[in-house]
Amino acid sequence: METQNKTSTTAQTASMEELPGTDSYSGRDRRDHSARNSRNPYRDRWNDPPYDPKEADIPKKTGLKNKLQRGYHFFEKYLPLFTVAFFIGGVAMAQISPSFATFIDGMISGFINGYGYVAPPAIYFILTPALLKIIHIPIGTNGKKFGVVAISFFAKQRLLACLWACLFTTLIFGLPLYINGTNTFSVALIKCLKSFGWMATHSIYFYAFYAAILTVLISLKLKWIEPLIQKPSEWIEASGKYLVPIMPFFMLAIGSYVAHLNVSIVEQVGAGKNTLHVVSVFGLTFSPSGKYGMLWIYLIGAGATALACWIWHLALLSYAKFMLGSHFSLKTYFAKYWPRVYPLLWATSSESLGMPLNLHLVKTHFPKIPTVVRRFCIGGGSFLSINGTMICVFVLAGVVSQLLGIKISLLHLLMMLPIVFLMGYGVPGIPGELILFGGPIVALLGLSPELAQVFITIYVGMQIGLPDSFRSATNSTDNCISAHLMNHVYQKRHVVPQQVTVGRGSGLVPIPVLVPLIIQNFIAEEKNQGIGRSL
Numbered sequence: 001m002e003t004q005n006k007t008s009t010t011a012q013t014a015s016m017e018e019l020p021g022t023d024s025y026s027g028r029d030r031r032d033h034s035a036r037n038s039r040n041p042y043r044d045r046w047n048d049p050p051y052d053p054k055e056a057d058i059p060k061k062t063g064l065k066n067k068l069q070r071g072y073h074f075f076e077k078y079l080p081l082f083t084v085a086f087f088i089g090g091v092a093m094a095q096i097s098p099s100f101a102t103f104i105d106g107m108i109s110g111f112i113n114g115y116g117y118v119a120p121p122a123i124y125f126i127l128t129p130a131l132l133k134i135i136h137i138p139i140g141t142n143g144k145k146f147g148v149v150a151i152s153f154f155a156k157q158r159l160l161a162c163l164w165a166c167l168f169t170t171l172i173f174g175l176p177l178y179i180n181g182t183n184t185f186s187v188a189l190i191k192c193l194k195s196f197g198w199m200a201t202h203s204i205y206f207y208a209f210y211a212a213i214l215t216v217l218i219s220l221k222l223k224w225i226e227p228l229i230q231k232p233s234e235w236i237e238a239s240g241k242y243l244v245p246i247m248p249f250f251m252l253a254i255g256s257y258v259a260h261l262n263v264s265i266v267e268q269v270g271a272g273k274n275t276l277h278v279v280s281v282f283g284l285t286f287s288p289s290g291k292y293g294m295l296w297i298y299l300i301g302a303g304a305t306a307l308a309c310w311i312w313h314l315a316l317l318s319y320a321k322f323m324l325g326s327h328f329s330l331k332t333y334f335a336k337y338w339p340r341v342y343p344l345l346w347a348t349s350s351e352s353l354g355m356p357l358n359l360h361l362v363k364t365h366f367p368k369i370p371t372v373v374r375r376f377c378i379g380g381g382s383f384l385s386i387n388g389t390m391i392c393v394f395v396l397a398g399v400v401s402q403l404l405g406i407k408i409s410l411l412h413l414l415m416m417l418p419i420v421f422l423m424g425y426g427v428p429g430i431p432g433e434l435i436l437f438g439g440p441i442v443a444l445l446g447l448s449p450e451l452a453q454v455f456i457t458i459y460v461g462m463q464i465g466l467p468d469s470f471r472s473a474t475n476s477t478d479n480c481i482s483a484h485l486m487n488h489v490y491q492k493r494h495v496v497p498q499q500v501t502v503g504r505g506s507g508l509v510p511i512p513v514l515v516p517l518i519i520q521n522f523i524a525e526e527k528n529q530g531i532g533r534s535l
Contacts, residue, residue, distance in 0.1 A: 083343040086248035090255020101256035120208040122352055125232040127379050128212040132219060132226050146494050150376060150486050154384040157482070161312060161387035162421055165394035166413040168308045172281060173398045178411040209383075250347030257465055277405040288403065301399040302466035308391045309474040313481075320481045327368075328484050336365045337480065345473040349465075351382045358476050362483060369487045377486055381479035386424055388474030392467050393420050393437050400459045406445060416444055434463040 094101035131147070169175065200206050219225040276288040279297055281304070286296050320328050341361050345354040359378050362369060377385075394413055401408045419440045438456040447455060 082248045083251045083347075087251040087255040090252040092255075093252075094256035104253045104256045107253070120204045122355060124208040124212050125229070127209070127376075128215050129226075129230050129375060131212055131216045131376075132229065135216065135220075146490060147376070149489060149493075150380075151384060153486060153489075154381065154482065157316075157385060157387060157478070158390055158421060158424060161390045162394070162417045164312055164315075165308060165391040166410060166417065168304075168311070168391070169394045169398040169413060170410045172304055172307075172395075173402060174280060174283070175398065175413075176409045179407055179409045248343075251343055254347050254465075254469065276403050279399060279402045297399070297403060298462055299466075301396055301462050302470065304399065305392045305395045305467040306470040308395055309388045309470050312387060312391060313474055313477060316478060316481050320484055324484060324488055327488070332365055333480075337361050338477065341480075342473050342477065345476050346469040349468040349472045351386070351472055351476045354472075354476055355379060355382055358479065362480055366480075366484070369483050370490065373487045373490050374483055377483035378476075378479050381482060382476070383425065385479050385482055386471075386475045387478050388471030389434070390420060390424055391474070392463065392471040393434060393441075396434065396459060396463055396467060397441055400455060400462065401445070403458065404451065404455060406447070406451075406455070408445065412445065416441060419444065434459070434468075 090104070094104075135145075135147070170177075215225065215229065219229075278285045278287045279300060280286075281300055286293075286300060288294050288297050317330070317333070321330060341354065341358055344357055345351065348354060355378060359374065362374055362378060363371075394416065397413070397416070398408070400406075420437060423437055423440065438459050441459075442452040442455055445455075
């Protein structure tokens with residue numbers, strides 16, 4: 001037997017030697033193919049681009065559809081540059097032609113006015129499929145449902161954002177820790193509960209939430225509803241990419257708005273212009289008198305809101321990076337996600353209008369996040385997670401209080417916290433939503449009816465525009481980070497391990513343990529077969 005094996009091996013070796021080019025790729029051949037001289041048979045391909053497996057099997061098409069796709073990808077790649085250019089162009093054109101600014105502002109106002117017809121269906125069709133999948137997720141190792149864990153996580157985030165806003169407002173405006181005579185909390189709380197009750201029974205956004213819950217309950221009996229309700233959510237998510245081309249035009253409108261701030265702000269606060277005081281920021285005082293006085297006060301409120309939101313967002317990013325490590329790429333976040341979603345959110349001042357694009361970008365650049373986690377955190381987060389709005393409420397309260405000479409303290413802000421926390425659930429990402437907080441804040445501060453009217457007028461006027469833009473953009477980008485953190489919890493506690501057979505028994509084995517166990521099982525079987533053959 002051994003002689004026959006040696007003979008066949010020798011014959012195979014001889015046949016290989018007779019065939020040219022069949023010897024192993026080593027030694028001199030390897031050196032020739034890597035050398036940059038005439039001996040390299042592939043020397044004419046030295047300057048070829050690197051191999052790209054994504055484009056290797058895609059034929060080069062020259063049709064109109066392919067050209068449009070290439071144009072779209074080029075536009076998306078340089079989107080940050082286009083948005084900046086259109087913003088500067090809007091400022092310049094508004095200065096040159098005031099009628100142009102008026103026309104653009106009218107168009108964007110009409111678009112925002114249609115928000116009430118678009119947002120509730122979007123919230124319903126995104127939230128309902130997410131809730132349907134969440135109820136089927138098994139109870140985690142901590143004994144809790146994933147939906148309960150996610151809602152609790154959003155609530156803790158909101159509480160921390162409120163505490164940070166109180167501390168930031170106290171530091172930036174130099175407020176005292178407390179002032180004697182603070183005894184109006186109960187009055188403000190009652191007014192807050194009344195306002196919240198009215199919204200819960202009259203708000204179309206609450207109706208969308210109620211309809212989603214009702215659909216989930218009905219689907220438990222009628223199984224055909226669940227696959228039917230999935231399609232609209234997929235269409236909304238896919239429509240996000242079509243918002244990219246119109247993003248620069250929103251920036252054009254914001255540019256014209258900024259160019260006319262000195263006129264619009266004076267019109268908005270004209271009722272209380274004679275009762276205004278200087279505003280102090282880090283010891284620097286700014287007077288509202290003069291042609292551009294109120295413009296500077298407005299920019300202080302917007303800048304303080306932006307600074308507080310950015311610090312909060314960077315802190316949340318740092319926490320996510322610390323918890324997730326290499327599973328969360330800051331490079332991908334800042335290079336591919338943030339520059340593409342922030343301009344639209346900033347220009348529209350609406351989380352719900354930016355929700356399709358947000359879903360699309362998270363799905364594209366962070367594909368490891370499951371659909372149920374992505375849709376619940378992005379869709380449900382449009383009203384469960386509005387940290388930027390919470391921050392803006394406190395910062396602008398500090399600005400307007402100083403502007404009207406109202407003495408407030410850190411204790412006042414902390415007393416506002418439960419009111420703001422609760423009211424936040426009734427304002428799901430609508431432009432100009434801070435108007436709903438004015439009444440409870442006035443009741444908490446115990447202002448006279450005359451001063452209360454001026455406070456609300458200025459408070460509502462100052463929150464439109466730039467502060468609204470910064471807080472909306474923070475709300476939605478926070479939801480992307482929350483999706484990463486919730487995915488970490490989902491994978492750790494709620495993913496069902498796969499069932500495999502190992503050795504003589506069977507059981508549930510997690511995927512990370514699967515490969516070593518299979519190898520160990522294979523080695524054991526080989527040993528057993530060897531023992532059996534020897535016996």
